[in-house]
Every structure is written in structure tokens, then in C-alpha cells.
Amino acid sequence: MDNKELAMTCDVLVVGAGIAGIMAAIEAAREKQKVVLMSSSHIFSGSSFYPGTWGLGLIAPEDEEDEEDLIRTIRTIGCGMADEAMVRSFVKEMRPTIAYLQEIGLQLKDAKEKNQKEFIPCFDHKTRSWHGVVADKARERFKELLQELEITLLPYCELVDVIEEDHRIVGALVCERNQELRFIETKAVILATGGYGGLFEKKLTTSDITGTGQFIALEHGCTLVNMEFMxxxxxxxxxxxxxxxxxxxxxxxxxxxxxxxxxxxxxxxxxxxxxxxxxxxxxxxxxxxxxxxxxxxxxxxxxxxxxxxxxxxxxxxxxxxxxxxxxxxxxxxxxxxxxxxxxxxxxxxxAANGGIKINEVGATDLLGLFACGEVTGGMHGADRIGGLSTANGFVFGKRAGKAAAEYAKECLKHTGIRNKDREKELSLWEIPNREQIKSDMQRSMMEASMVIRSERSLHQALETIMTWKENMIVKSTTDVKAYVESRKLWAQLQLATGILQAERLRKESRGSHYRAEYPNIDSQYARRIEIKLQDNCVITEFEEK
Structure with a gap:
């Protein structure tokens, strides 16, 4: 590659332009930080704006008493797999967040006959404070806010990797419109890249939901949790x-x-x-x-x-x-x-119920790296109440944006990407038969990781993926698009490995996870499963008590 100047410098880089990412960008900009919002697709994308559904709803507790009921219900429906502190923090912020959305001019639709049983949220036992998001109106208002706050938009820009120095974010490597690699120097990165539906052949997600955000976090020392609950x-x-x-x-x-x-x-x-x-x-x-x-x-x-x-x-x-x-x-x-x-x-x-492990404000284990929305895990369990995915995007998007902005303010100036000649060191590579490998991976995930899972199907899928990984031929290239697509495929293979390992490890049926040989919940598995990366090997184990 020819050496190029940094594409830009910002305080907070938000990756993903669904509800969580847009909320994070708006909140960070309201904190007077210079914000870049990028998306591998168009702005207003991902599952938040999936065109194959008739509406987008979010719920909140009716009052303080209902807050405690909702907290208990989330934990019960989650079959013990949701983090109590995360759930409590999540629920307590729902009503203030809805008030905030109305304050910034987002149009929400209320049910005319909210006591009808059809308005009881999925898996819930009673009606809640229900609000529908009018997609077209939401786009209009979000667009106005992005312009008013002077947020820089980078549509069709793919995150290739984040850059860290001394266990701290200093930048990101991105690919613009499948043509050109650029570095962005930034103090904080917020991952809002969505779930991992792209690992499957049949999926109710848009093409930009690939799971690479989870793997990039994994590569940089972060932990994934509850990934078997899809x-x-x-x-x-x-x-x-x-x-x-x-x-x-x-x-x-x-x-x-x-x-x-x-x-x-x-x-x-x-x-x-x-x-x-x-x-x-x-x-x-x-x-x-x-x-x-x-x-x-x-x-x-x-x-x-x-x-x-x-x-x-x-x-x-x-x-x-x-x-x-x-x-x-x-x-x-x-x-x-x-x-x-x-x-x-x-x-x-x-949709995924698990993802990157974060704290109550969206921070990960890497300084300056935050995450929000479906890319994260912890606030949901083995099953998730309807309306909480949208609420999650709004609540934790807002929180992550504010937390990232506060973190960026503490970094009084950019630490700088020490090696300005990184582009000279970057060697591009590609996997020649990547379309065949991707197709095999997606088919294997469909056969093993859908409704009915068995030891045999999980073992076969894992063997297929491990064989591809072990025998993979990699060659050098000058084709940027081929490099980016190949790196994405490798990320998906590693992520699929972790998911299949987690599904094998959970020898029981709990919520969205069903094992044919083990049709009931088993108390000995009442712990979350974590996925980590050590020496480029995927490690899957139960969380320590």
C-alpha cells in the first residue's frame, strides 16, 4: 500500500447506524465531542430498520412498582442467565429514556387499546407501557439531529479493526466503499454493529449484520457472553x-x-x-x-x-x-x-440475546472501547421479553454515547497512533475460495444451531468449520475488497467456532437453547458461558461464580 495521511481525526467513532449507534452518536455529540458515525451499509440500517417487519415497539414499566415486577420478570424469563445489576440498571433507565426521546422530538405511537392481550409483550405476563416507533418519522427526526449536531456520516464504510496502544484505543482501520483503506484517529470507539445473523443461511436480518463487531472486540481482549442464546x-x-x-x-x-x-x-x-x-x-x-x-x-x-x-x-x-x-x-x-x-x-x-460483555455504561475491558445494542450481552438471558431489544438500543446507546464522550474528554489530547507508517506494514491477504467456505459455514450453522440441536449435529458443524480453518489457503493480494471480505470471513469462522463450542458445553435446554438429548433445564448449568480468544484460539468456558 502507498502511505496515506489519516482519513480524519475525531473524539468518538460510532460504528453501526441502527437505533443504538444513532443514539450513541447523538448523545456523544450533545456532550460537545467531535463524532463520526459510520456504517457498512446506509445510515438508518441494521435490524432496527429491518424492512421485513411491520413495526418496532419498545416497552417500559408503568411506574416504580412496575419496575420491580419487570426486573423480576426479565430475570425469570432469562432463566437465570441475565446479569442482575445490568437488568436493574436497564429497567431503571427505561422511563427516563422515553421522556428523553419525547424531549428530542422523536415521535412515539401509543396503543389505542393497550389493554388488549395482544399488547402483552412476548413472554411477559401483563401489559406494560408500550410505545411504537414510527420508522419514517424516526428517520426524519434522527436526520435532523445528526445535521444539527454536525455529526460526520460515513455510509458504506466497513470497520476492519480497532487500533490500541498500551491497552487503550487510539484509532481504527476502515475501508471506504470497498475500495480504500483509511486510518481514523480517535479517542473512543463505540461498537453498535448488531447481532450475528449473517452466520446463518436463513436469517431475518439485513446483509450488514455479520457478527464481525463481536470478533473485533474478542481480538482485543474482550469477553463474549450468552452467545448460545440465539x-x-x-x-x-x-x-x-x-x-x-x-x-x-x-x-x-x-x-x-x-x-x-x-x-x-x-x-x-x-x-x-x-x-x-x-x-x-x-x-x-x-x-x-x-x-x-x-x-x-x-x-x-x-x-x-x-x-x-x-x-x-x-x-x-x-x-x-x-x-x-x-x-x-x-x-x-x-x-x-x-x-x-x-x-x-x-x-x-x-436476534442474539448475547454478545460483548459490558458494564452498566457500555464500557468493555479495553479502555476507550464501548458497545451498545444487539452486539452486547448481559442485560438479557436465555429468553428475552418483547420490546426489550429496541429499549436496549435506546437506553444503552444513550449511555454508551455519554460514557464515551466523558472518557474522550479525559483524554485531553490524542495520544496519537505512534507508528504513522502502519500502512506500510499492513500486508494484505485473501482467502481464494471464500464464497464456498462462507456457504458451507452458513449451511452448517443452519443444520446445527437452529431450533433442534444435538451432539452429533454440533460436532459435525464444528468439524466442518475447524477443517476449513486448519486447511485454509491464504495468499497475498493488492485487492482491498478481497482483503476486507477475507478478514470478515475469518472473523465469522472464529465466532461460529465459539458459538458451537458454547452450544455443546450447555448440555441442557434453557430458553432459546434446546438440546434434543437434554430436553430439560439442569441446575448444574446455571451459569453463563463466556467466550474469549487466547493465542488466536477460541476458548469457551463457564463464568466463575
């Missing part, structure tokens, strides 16, 4: 079991009015799912092993190739609840589908 959700598919370009999330509330059917060679046979089981399944979206209605998800998973057909009874058409009516109005507009249409569903990887 949410799996039903989504719409065609007769061949294929989703549209942007898969549409199935509205679980409609299970209450559904009949599940399978195709045979001669006729259609109604599946034996009683009304009580469908009623239970209608109360939550992602798969859980905690309830008898998990049999419905097993049924959906068994029809992965062609999708499981869903039909609706007349009761739904005669008296459609507000929450479901909103969904079908949106579905008609997006896909021209109605309750009378042929609807088939299959299981997809959705």
Missing part, C-alpha cells in the same frame, strides 16, 4: 420453502386463530395442535424450550423444505384485534397477502 423466529416462505429477498416475519399473535396443515401426496391433513397449545404459542414470537407449545416450532422445523401451511378461521375476520389488523394492513401493502391467502412459514435465525 432467537429463532417463523417467517413467510413460498411452496419451495424459500423466502422473498427480504423475509417477512410472521405475526405470532395470529397463531390463536390458525390451523396448521401439511401437504401429502393425495390430500391435506390437519395437524394435531389443540387450541390451548396455539393460544400459548400466540403469546411469544421466538422459539423457547420452556413451554409445551415448543412442539409447534418442532413441527415448523420439520417442514423446512416446503414450509408449514397456515390457514385462519372466521373468528379472526369477524373481530380482528388492533395489533393484528395493523399487521395485515401492512402485509397487504407489502406482499398483497390477506388472511385468505396461502401462507407458509419456516424457521429463521433472528
Amino acid at each position: 432467537q429463532m423466529m417463523p417467517a413467510l416462505v413460498n411452496k419451495e420453502g424459500k423466502a422473498s429477498e427480504v423475509p417477512i416475519i410472521f405475526n405470532e399473535k395470529t397463531f390463536r386463530y390458525a390451523t396448521l396443515q401439511q401437504d401429502s401426496e393425495t390430500d391435506q391433513t390437519v395437524m394435531d395442535c389443540d387450541k390451548k397449545m396455539l393460544e400459548q404459542r400466540a403469546t411469544y414470537g421466538p422459539f423457547t424450550s420452556r413451554m409445551p407449545s415448543r412442539e409447534i416450532d418442532f413441527l415448523i422445523a420439520s417442514h423446512d423444505k416446503e414450509g408449514l401451511q397456515v390457514s385462519y378461521n372466521k373468528e379472526l375476520l369477524e373481530d380482528m384485534p388492533e395489533f393484528i389488523r395493523t399487521y395485515f394492513d401492512w402485509l397487504k401493502k407489502k406482499r398483497n397477502l390477506t388472511p385468505d391467502s396461502e401462507i407458509r412459514i419456516s424457521m429463521f435465525a433472528h
Whole structure:
């Protein structure tokens, strides 16, 4: 590479432009820091703005008394895997954060009939203070704030690595529009890069959700926690079991009015799912092993190739609840589908309940490195209440932004990237057959790490990935895009290794984690699993008590 000047200097670099990243950037800029907001896709991206869902909601406790109930419920639903201090801190900040959002002019939609059972959050036992985020209005207001606060935007800019000196962030290496590598000198970096749906072949995420943020943190001495707890959700598919370009999330509330059917060679046979089981399944979206209605998800998973057909009874058409009516109005507009249409569903990887281990303000184990949103773990457990993912982005995005700004202020001046000739030392390399390896990895994760997991499938997937890693051919290159894509693939292989190891280590079924050989919760595994990197080897072990 030719030696180039630093692309820019800033106080706080935010990586990821979903809700968490945007909130972090706004809050850091409000603290009078020079902020750069970059995204590997466009601004307003990631799961926060996923186009295959009909709405984005967040919940909060009704009052102080409800705060304590929500804290207890999160810990119960999380099956002991959520960090109590993180949960308490999270819940206590929800109501002030909603007031803050209204103060900065973000439009929130309240339920007209909030006492309807459809507004009980997923896995919860009661209604909460529910607020819908109007995506178009949110974009407009966020755009205004980003301009007012003079935040520099870098869309289609990929984070390649962070740079540390003396265990402290001093900069980042980025790739602009797949063409050019640049260094950014900064005092603090906030990772808001989302989950790791990109490890799976079928996923309810956008293409920028790759899991590389988690691995970059891992490379720099940080710890990952609860990575085996990945949410799996039903989504719409065609007769061949294929989703549209942007898969549409199935509205679980409609299970209450559904009949599940399978195709045979001669006729259609109604599946034996009683009304009580469908009623239970209608109360939550992602798969859980905690309830008898998990049999419905097993049924959906068994029809992965062609999708499981869903039909609706007349009761739904005669008296459609507000929450479901909103969904079908949106579905008609997006896909021209109605309750009378042929609807088939299959299981997809959705959202991560685990990620980078942070403290209450979003700080990691590396000075100057912060994280927020779905890239993090600790505030959620084995299952997660609906509306908490969005709340997480707002609450911890705001906190991480403020904490990073305060940290940057303490660094009165840039320590500087000592070796200004780093670009001369940077040797570019590539993995020639990376598309084949990526495809094999995604297929292996689908076969091993979806709804039903077994020792055999997990072992086979791990063997496939380890074989690729051990026999990988790497060659030098001058192609920047090839280098960035190859480094991303290596990150994904390492991350997949850690996840599969964690899934094997947890020999029980707890929340979103189901092991066929171990269908029940086992008290001896009532500890979180941590993933670390030592000498470039992925280490997976139970957290010390």
C-alpha cells in the first residue's frame, strides 16, 4: 500500500447506524465531542430498520412498582442467565429514556387499546407501557439531529479493526466503499454493529449484520457472553420453502386463530395442535424450550423444505384485534397477502440475546472501547421479553454515547497512533475460495444451531468449520475488497467456532437453547458461558461464580 495521511481525526467513532449507534452518536455529540458515525451499509440500517417487519415497539414499566415486577420478570424469563445489576440498571433507565426521546422530538405511537392481550409483550405476563416507533418519522427526526449536531456520516464504510496502544484505543482501520483503506484517529470507539445473523443461511436480518463487531472486540481482549442464546423466529416462505429477498416475519399473535396443515401426496391433513397449545404459542414470537407449545416450532422445523401451511378461521375476520389488523394492513401493502391467502412459514435465525460483555455504561475491558445494542450481552438471558431489544438500543446507546464522550474528554489530547507508517506494514491477504467456505459455514450453522440441536449435529458443524480453518489457503493480494471480505470471513469462522463450542458445553435446554438429548433445564448449568480468544484460539468456558 502507498502511505496515506489519516482519513480524519475525531473524539468518538460510532460504528453501526441502527437505533443504538444513532443514539450513541447523538448523545456523544450533545456532550460537545467531535463524532463520526459510520456504517457498512446506509445510515438508518441494521435490524432496527429491518424492512421485513411491520413495526418496532419498545416497552417500559408503568411506574416504580412496575419496575420491580419487570426486573423480576426479565430475570425469570432469562432463566437465570441475565446479569442482575445490568437488568436493574436497564429497567431503571427505561422511563427516563422515553421522556428523553419525547424531549428530542422523536415521535412515539401509543396503543389505542393497550389493554388488549395482544399488547402483552412476548413472554411477559401483563401489559406494560408500550410505545411504537414510527420508522419514517424516526428517520426524519434522527436526520435532523445528526445535521444539527454536525455529526460526520460515513455510509458504506466497513470497520476492519480497532487500533490500541498500551491497552487503550487510539484509532481504527476502515475501508471506504470497498475500495480504500483509511486510518481514523480517535479517542473512543463505540461498537453498535448488531447481532450475528449473517452466520446463518436463513436469517431475518439485513446483509450488514455479520457478527464481525463481536470478533473485533474478542481480538482485543474482550469477553463474549450468552452467545448460545440465539432467537429463532417463523417467517413467510413460498411452496419451495424459500423466502422473498427480504423475509417477512410472521405475526405470532395470529397463531390463536390458525390451523396448521401439511401437504401429502393425495390430500391435506390437519395437524394435531389443540387450541390451548396455539393460544400459548400466540403469546411469544421466538422459539423457547420452556413451554409445551415448543412442539409447534418442532413441527415448523420439520417442514423446512416446503414450509408449514397456515390457514385462519372466521373468528379472526369477524373481530380482528388492533395489533393484528395493523399487521395485515401492512402485509397487504407489502406482499398483497390477506388472511385468505396461502401462507407458509419456516424457521429463521433472528436476534442474539448475547454478545460483548459490558458494564452498566457500555464500557468493555479495553479502555476507550464501548458497545451498545444487539452486539452486547448481559442485560438479557436465555429468553428475552418483547420490546426489550429496541429499549436496549435506546437506553444503552444513550449511555454508551455519554460514557464515551466523558472518557474522550479525559483524554485531553490524542495520544496519537505512534507508528504513522502502519500502512506500510499492513500486508494484505485473501482467502481464494471464500464464497464456498462462507456457504458451507452458513449451511452448517443452519443444520446445527437452529431450533433442534444435538451432539452429533454440533460436532459435525464444528468439524466442518475447524477443517476449513486448519486447511485454509491464504495468499497475498493488492485487492482491498478481497482483503476486507477475507478478514470478515475469518472473523465469522472464529465466532461460529465459539458459538458451537458454547452450544455443546450447555448440555441442557434453557430458553432459546434446546438440546434434543437434554430436553430439560439442569441446575448444574446455571451459569453463563463466556467466550474469549487466547493465542488466536477460541476458548469457551463457564463464568466463575
